Amino acid sequence: MNALTEALAVNRDAVARALPIAEQELAQCRARCAQLESEIRHAKLVLAADLGRANTPEGHQPLHDAMVLILRDHPEGLPAPEIARIVEQRDLYRRRDGGMAGLGQVHARAHNYPKLFVRDGGRIRLRRESDPTP
Numbered sequence: 001m002n003a004l005t006e007a008l009a010v011n012r013d014a015v016a017r018a019l020p021i022a023e024q025e026l027a028q029c030r031a032r033c034a035q036l037e038s039e040i041r042h043a044k045l046v047l048a049a050d051l052g053r054a055n056t057p058e059g060h061q062p063l064h065d066a067m068v069l070i071l072r073d074h075p076e077g078l079p080a081p082e083i084a085r086i087v088e089q090r091d092l093y094r095r096r097d098g099g100m101a102g103l104g105q106v107h108a109r110a111h112n113y114p115k116l117f118v119r120d121g122g123r124i125r126l127r128r129e130s131d132p133t134p
């Protein structure tokens with residue numbers, strides 16, 4: 001049993017003393033989660049395909065590689081706005097000018113890379129072996 005649980009069982013004054021400690025512990029846990037997310041994001045970038053990386057800003061990959069990375073975790077596909085949001089959230093891609101990918105760029109990559117992507121009912125997903133050849 002942690003201090004907050006014990007304090008809740010005892011009295012209100014004990015709760016008031018224990019609450020800031022619990023909030024501090026939560027803040028530390030969140031900071032550790034953010035650190036782990038950053039390390040995982042970096043590890044995925046390291047493992048991602050190197051194709052076209054010379055033309056992208058330092059530490060980033062081409063947008064279509066970032067989309068593949070995301071869609072591997074979502075075999076049913078995602079709507080383009082959701083893909084753009086995740087790319088930005090994970091900081092997986094930057095334009096040469098340092099800006100983030102726009103919705104139009106996600107749609108364009110899905111269109112320009114038919115061997116990688118399929119538009120399926122308002123979603124973009126990775127092409128499967130069972131899909132007809134583009």
